[in-house]
Amino acid sequence: MKLHLRSEFxxxxxxxxxxxxxxxxxxAFWHLDNIFNLLRNNIVIGxxxxxxxLILISGGIDVSFPAFAVASAYITIKLVVFWQLPGVxxxxxxxxxxxxxxxxxxxxxxxxxxxxxLIVTLGTGGMVRGFLLGFVGTSMININKMPRPLIDLSxxxxxxxxxxxxTHYGLTVLVLxxxxxxxxxxxxxxxxxxxxxxxxxxxxPVSAERAGFNIPGIQTFIYCLxxxxxxxxxxLHNSLIWLSNPRDMMGFELDVIAAxxxxxxxxxxxxxxxxGTVLGVFMLVLVKxxxxxxxxxxxxxxxxxxxxxxxxxxxxxxxxKKTNA
Amino acid sequence: MNKTEDFISLxxxxxxxxxxxxxxxxxxxxxxGEIHCLAGENGSGxxxxxxxxxxxxxxSEGVIRIGDKRLKRLTPKQAIALGVQVIYQxxxxxxxxxxxxxxxxxxxxAQNKKFVSWKNVYALAREAxxxxxxxxxxxxxxxxxxxxxxxxxAIARALMFNARLIIMDEPTTALxxxxxxxxxxxxxxxxKDGIAVLxxxxxxxxxxxxxxxxxxxxxxxxxxxxxxxxxxxxxxTYHMTGQEFTNEKYMLEVDAKETPRLEAHNYCGKGFQNxxxxxxxxxxxxxxxxxxxxRTELAKAFFGMQKDTKGQLLIxxxxxxxxxxxxxxxxxxxxxxxxxxxxxxxxxxxxxxNILATTLDSGDSSFFIDKKGAAERATRMVAEIGxxxxxPENPVxxxxxxxQQKVVLGKWLLTNAKILxxxxxxxxxxxxxxxxxxxxxxxxxxxxxxxxxxxSDDIHELVHNCNRIIIMHKGEFVxxxxxxxxxxxxxxxxxxxxx
Numbered sequence: 030m031k032l033h034l035r036s037e038f039x040x041x042x043x044x045x046x047x048x049x050x051x052x053x054x055x056x057a058f059w060h061l062d063n064i065f066n067l068l069r070n071n072i073v074i075g076x077x078x079x080x081x082x083l084i085l086i087s088g089g090i091d092v093s094f095p096a097f098a099v100a101s102a103y104i105t106i107k108l109v110v111f112w113q114l115p116g117v118x119x120x121x122x123x124x125x126x127x128x129x130x131x132x133x134x135x136x137x138x139x140x141x142x143x144x145x146x147l148i149v150t151l152g153t154g155g156m157v158r159g160f161l162l163g164f165v166g167t168s169m170i171n172i173n174k175m176p177r178p179l180i181d182l183s184x185x186x187x188x189x190x191x192x193x194x195x196t197h198y199g200l201t202v203l204v205l206x207x208x209x210x211x212x213x214x215x216x217x218x219x220x221x222x223x224x225x226x227x228x229x230x231x232x233x234p235v236s237a238e239r240a241g242f243n244i245p246g247i248q249t250f251i252y253c254l255x256x257x258x259x260x261x262x263x264x265l266h267n268s269l270i271w272l273s274n275p276r277d278m279m280g281f282e283l284d285v286i287a288a289x290x291x292x293x294x295x296x297x298x299x300x301x302x303x304x305g306t307v308l309g310v311f312m313l314v315l316v317k318x319x320x321x322x323x324x325x326x327x328x329x330x331x332x333x334x335x336x337x338x339x340x341x342x343x344x345x346x347x348x349x350k351k352t353n354a
Numbered sequence: 355m356n357k358t359e360d361f362i363s364l365x366x367x368x369x370x371x372x373x374x375x376x377x378x379x380x381x382x383x384x385x386x387g388e389i390h391c392l393a394g395e396n397g398s399g400x401x402x403x404x405x406x407x408x409x410x411x412x413x414s415e416g417v418i419r420i421g422d423k424r425l426k427r428l429t430p431k432q433a434i435a436l437g438v439q440v441i442y443q444x445x446x447x448x449x450x451x452x453x454x455x456x457x458x459x460x461x462x463x464a465q466n467k468k469f470v471s472w473k474n475v476y477a478l479a480r481e482a483x484x485x486x487x488x489x490x491x492x493x494x495x496x497x498x499x500x501x502x503x504x505x506x507x508a509i510a511r512a513l514m515f516n517a518r519l520i521i522m523d524e525p526t527t528a529l530x531x532x533x534x535x536x537x538x539x540x541x542x543x544x545x546k547d548g549i550a551v552l553x554x555x556x557x558x559x560x561x562x563x564x565x566x567x568x569x570x571x572x573x574x575x576x577x578x579x580x581x582x583x584x585x586x587x588x589x590x591t592y593h594m595t596g597q598e599f600t601n602e603k604y605m606l607e608v609d610a611k612e613t614p615r616l617e618a619h620n621y622c623g624k625g626f627q628n629x630x631x632x633x634x635x636x637x638x639x640x641x642x643x644x645x646x647x648x649r650t651e652l653a654k655a656f657f658g659m660q661k662d663t664k665g666q667l668l669i670x671x672x673x674x675x676x677x678x679x680x681x682x683x684x685x686x687x688x689x690x691x692x693x694x695x696x697x698x699x700x701x702x703x704x705x706x707x708n709i710l711a712t713t714l715d716s717g718d719s720s721f722f723i724d725k726k727g728a729a730e731r732a733t734r735m736v737a738e739i740g741x742x743x744x745x746p747e748n749p750v751x752x753x754x755x756x757x758q759q760k761v762v763l764g765k766w767l768l769t770n771a772k773i774l775x776x777x778x779x780x781x782x783x784x785x786x787x788x789x790x791x792x793x794x795x796x797x798x799x800x801x802x803x804x805x806x807x808x809x810s811d812d813i814h815e816l817v818h819n820c821n822r823i824i825i826m827h828k829g830e831f832v833x834x835x836x837x838x839x840x841x842x843x844x845x846x847x848x849x850x851x852x853x
Contacts, residue, residue, distance in 0.1 A: 220470050222462060225451075229459065232450035239446050240460050241430075299450030 036293025036345070037305045044312050051319055061190060062198040067314055069200070069269070072207045073098075074285055075310045076262040079214045080255030081289045082306045086218070087251050088231040088298025089146035093135060093154030095281035097256050098263030099274075100161045101127035105264060106273045107165060109176050117178045117268075124264035125257045131157060132256020139252060140245035154282075161275050170273040179268040203265050210258070215303035227251060231298030280331070287334050288313040291341040300345075313337065360419075361386045361519055361550050362407065362438075367416030369402055369574075376402040377413070378574040384519060387548040389541060391565035391582070393555060395594050395784040396754045399574035400554050404521055407552075408440045409433035434464070437518030437549075443527060445508040449497030454479035456496050456507055461514050482510040486540065502533040509540060513549075520544065521552045526560055530645065538564050556594065556784045558587045570594055595786040603837045604796060606821040608634045613671040615805035616773050621665035625651030626829040629665070633773070638799050638806040640816030642845070643826035644852060650692070652826070653777045653809045657689040658682030669772065683712065686772030690762045690779060692809075699762060701751040705743060706732040708750050709764045735764040739794055756780075756787020763791070767798065774798065777809045792819050813845050827852045 052058040077094055084091045105124040114120065131153070138149040172180070182202070189199030218224035226247050229237040238244055267273040292309025294301025316337070320330050361384050369377040376399050384390050394400045405411040406418075409428035418425045420436060428436070447456050458478040462470065479492050488506050496504060505525065512520050522541075526534045541551050541564060555561050561568060561582075568585055570578040570593040578585075578593040592598055614632045621629040626648040633639060643649045655663055658676040667674055669685050676682045682689070699708055709732045736746045739760045743753060750761055759779065766774065779795070780788045796819065799806050810816055816823050817840045825833035825848060833848060 222467050222470060225455070225459065225470055226463075228451060229448050232448035233446070235444075236446035236448060239442070241463055295450075299448070 036348070037302060037308060040292060040305060040308045040312060044308055044315070047312070047315060051315075055322075061188075062192060065188070065198060065200040067311075067318060068204050070314045070318065071310055072201075072203050072269070073262045073266040074281075074288060074314065075207045075307065076210050076258055076265065077281075077285045078289050078292075078306050078310050079210055079303070080258035081285050082292075082294055082301050082303065083214070083218075083227060083251045084146070084255050085286075085289055085294045085296065086231045086298060086301045087227045087248065088234065089139065089248075089251075090286075090296070091135070091146065091150045091252075091255055092282040092286075093131070093150035093157065094255060094259035094285070095278035096154040096157045096161075097128050097131040097259040098266065098281075099277050100131065100157045100165075100263075101125075101260035102263030102267045103161060103170070103273050103275045104165055105260075106170055106176065106179075106267060110170065110174060114176075115178070117182045120176065120179060121261065121264050124260040126260070128260020128263065129253045129257040132253040132259070133249070135256065136249040136252035140248040166275060169275075172271045175267070175271055175273065179264070180271050183268045183271070201269070203269060206261075206265060210261070211303050211307055218303060223247070223250065228299055231295075231300070233299075283331070283334055283338070284313060284317075287338045287341070290345065291337055293345060295345055296342055309341075359385050362436075363419040364403075364406065364413075365417045365419060367406060367413045367418070369406060369411060369413050375574050377406070380416075380571065380574065380576050382569055382576065382579075384550050384552060385567075386518070387545055387550055388567060389545055389551045389553060389565045391553045391555060391561040391568045392571070393558075393561055393568055393590060393594055394571040395556055395786050396756070398571050398594070400571065401523070402574070403571070404440060404523060404552075404554060407433070407519075407521065408438055434515060437516050438521070439512035439515055439517045439519070440521045441505075441508045441512055441523065441525065443524045445504050447496050447504055447508060447511075449495070451496060452492065453490050453494050453496055453499075453507060454492040457482045457492075457511050457514065460511060464515070478514070482514050485513050486510045487543070501528045502530075502536065505529070505537065506540065509544070513544070517549055519550045519552060521554065523554045524556075525553070526555070526557060534560065558590045558785075561590070562587065572596060591785050594784075595789075597786070597789075603817065603840070604638055604819050604821050605837050606636060606638075608637060608821075614668075615670060617666075617668040617671075619666040619668075621655075621663060621667060623651065623655045623660045623663040626655070626826075628830055630831070631824075633805045633807065635772075635803045635805050636799050637822075638795065638808060638820050640808045640810060640820035640823040641826055642810060642813065642816060642823065642849070644849060647826040648829035649809050649826045650777065651829075653689070653775055653807070656682070656773075656775050656807070657687055683769060686770070687775065688766035688769055688771035688773070689775045690759070690766060690777065692778040692781060699750050699758060702749050705736065705741065705746045705748060705750055705753070705761055708761050709735050709768065712765055712769055731768060735768060739764045739767070740790060754784075754787065756783040756791065759783055759787070759791060760794070763794065767802070772804060774804050774806045775809070776806065778812075779808060779810065780812065780815060788815075795819065813842050813849075816840075817842050817845070825849065825852075 048058070057063060077098065080094055081091055101124040104127055105120050108114065108123065109120050134153050135149055138144045139146050185202040186199030187202055187205065189197065191197060218227065226237070226242045229240065229242060230244060230247055234244065288310040289301065289306050290296060290309070291312055292301070292305035292307070294306065313334070316333060317330060320333060363381070363383040365381050367377055367380045368375065380403065382403070392400055392403065402411060406413050409430040409432055412427035418428060448459070451459070454476050458475040461478055476492060483489060486506065486509060488510065490499070490503055490507065496507065509520070525537060529537060544551060553561065553565055562585060565582050568580065568582050568590070569576060570590065572594060612634060615635045616631065616633040618629050618631040629652065641649050641652070651660070654660060656676065658679045658681050661677050667676065674685050676685065676687070700711065706729065710728050733746060736743070741753070741757050741760045741764070743757070750758055753761065776795070780791055783791065792815070795806060798804050808816060808820060821837045823835045823840055823845065824831050825845070835845065
């Protein structure tokens with residue numbers, strides 16, 4: 030496909046333009062302090078977006094992942110506190126496994142009963158949130174109860190420096206987690222048969238079946254992986270904000286789906302790339318960040334995100350119509 | 355018969371679904387490297403037979419013989435290993451992937467690869483293209499290609515698996531005449547490599563053109579078999595349908611003094627201009643032309659689907675302006691679209707509801723729907739136009755193409771139309787239903803005092819059903835031929851001269 034038609038190129042250009050405009054209006058934008066902060070805000074949305082990307086490419090949709098992220102992380106941290114578990118590796122692994130198990134519920138209904146993913150994930154998302162508040166707990170685990178290693182992890186910095194006024198800034202090591210996740214998903218999608226089978230499934234399920242792909246197997250894999258990524262994002266989120274709140278991430282699904290669609294993935298399946306998604310996530314974070322700096326009310330931020338979804342979907346639909354004419 | 359020449363033989367194969375015989379004592383032999391036609395109407399058992407050969411269905415009785423082996427059944431894997439490849443009507447391609455990946459994906463999957471080497475993908479794709487001697491941009495998305503190229507890719511992909519027999523299911527449905535010729539050249543080229551082709555179709559001219567041998571099945575039973583030279587169109591039709599069809603032309607003396615049903619004077623619009631037409635009741639006229647001749651635009655304009663038309667249009671001597679569909683319906687115009695699936699029917703709704711769809715608000719004067727009356731009207735219509743179903747409450751997508759077309763027809767007949775516009779009335783309909791639809795159209799015109807305009811590519815259909823035929827070119831009427839002078843070859847030649 031020609032370069033200028035690729036959605037990555039378009040979103041990349043728009044992103045660059047937006048950064049130049051914002052940077053001209055407010056030169057402080059280019060300061061490393063701000064750039065690091067932007068990158069930090071990419072981590073959680075970005076990792077969840079990778080899961081959503083997989084599911085969108087396969088022709089499905091997922092709205093349960095914020096619930097899974099919150100539940101996996103909150104249960105993990107409760108257990109870590111209760112059993113006095115050490116380190117960061119174990120909690121992260123636990124949260125990933127919880128997430129994958131939640132994902133398995135989605136997979137069961139989608140792959141086995143061929144139910145519509147939107148309905149399934151609406152149901153499981155609501156259910157998991159309800160169980161979490163009903164059986165696990167309703168109170169926040171705040172900084173004085175949070176496991177120290179998790180807090181210390183987010184304080185670890187790859188780069189750091191001092192502002193002119195002497196205050197400290199730095200880039201958290203958790204950014205690397207996002208980078209590695211994105212690279213791994215990119216490799217999966219581009220260089221494995223399993224990855225290509227996800228595109229095939231999203232492109233034409235009947236043809237994929239005739240070609241001999243194991244469709245329920247593929248679906249089980251992606252819904253579990255998306256759950257695992259949500260669990261991963263959830264625990265990193267808590268590490269970054271130094272607390273765990275069972276009522277967190279309400280309405281997050283809209284932001285993440287907006288970012289993925291903005292990155293060129295098709296709501297109708299079969300299309301999408303990791304690079305596009307990374308750019309889409311950055312764009313969304315940039316927009317939301319700018320809105321906050323401009324002191325726009327949070328309710329209006331939801332309007333903006335909604336508009337982004339509509340605009341991005343309209344553009345991709347138009348693109349598909351043109352190429353498939 | 356020399357058995358070493360045979361590639362695959364089915365011997366006395368039976369297959370039944372829930373007690374219904376889909377295949378009944380059927381024997382079929384496909385020789386190595388031959389082009390064999392499997393002819394039959396919709397529902398004759400063609401698809402079941404394909405599925406037995408490709409290993410999807412196990413026969414209930416009978417033997418499949420390949421070389422010296424005699425097997426009870428094939429599995430899909432065995433069939434592929436033996437070199438059996440099916441090209442489905444929809445090609446089973448992935449529109450969202452590139453040409454290269456479409457060509458290589460199935461091979462990589464069959465080899466149980468876990469990782470993708472893109473170098474290998476392109477190498478495989480180039481190899482596939484070379485085999486067919488075709489050249490399509492490997493980086494293009496398949497969804498952006500025209501149908502004919504998609505088909506070539508599907509064929510190229512099939513050849514990747516050391517194919518010995520390629521089964522093509524209704525391969526010419528979506529192709530233009532020229533593209534069909536290209537396809538036939540490719541099929542003959544494949545044959546030179548010793549690959550047999552089983553051509554599954556119900557289009558007679560094409561079958562007689564391409565094949566060397568023909569097997570005709572009807573209701574799961576083989577009714578005829580032999581070299582193509584033994585068959586002609588009439589005989590094939592007889593075997594496929596079990597009936598003889600007389601091709602009587604529709605001759606009609608029009609009373610010129612009578613007020614015409616439809617008159618057009620210098621009627622102009624997008625895609626057509628200077629249309630002058632005088633159409634009387636009981637007339638069935640045919641309008642044909644090449645692709646882009648403007649006939650589809652004209653058909654749609656008559657049905658109020660074009661807003662800004664110029665010139666005069668009179669119905670029963672009264673001037674009308676048809677700028678919306680509802681106005682066209684009000685003025686007594688009924689329209690059966692070319693693509694009945696997307697334009698004319700609600701597929702998942704019942705037959706009854708579909709028939710009533712256009713009349714629910716015009717049939718009743720009251721605010722509420724007269725359910726009982728409506729149901730009676732629908733049932734009467736189902737019987738009148740001969741829709742084959744055991745329950746009119748069944749959804750329309752359970753019907754065959756021909757019967758679906760009858761539903762569209764019936765729907766419009768209930769509107770008490772004066773002018774019936776048919777756009778490609780029998781596209782994709784098999785011969786039996788075709789003849790029946792033609793008979794109904796004549797009856798409707800005669801008994802209902804209707805004027806019918808038939809827009810069609812099928813010259814054969816026009817010659818035998820219209821009392822005059824008009825040829826359209828570049829948006830204008832360029833020729834008119836009365837039924838008694840109409841000859842299929844002559845009209846085809848006139849059309850060719852227009853290119």
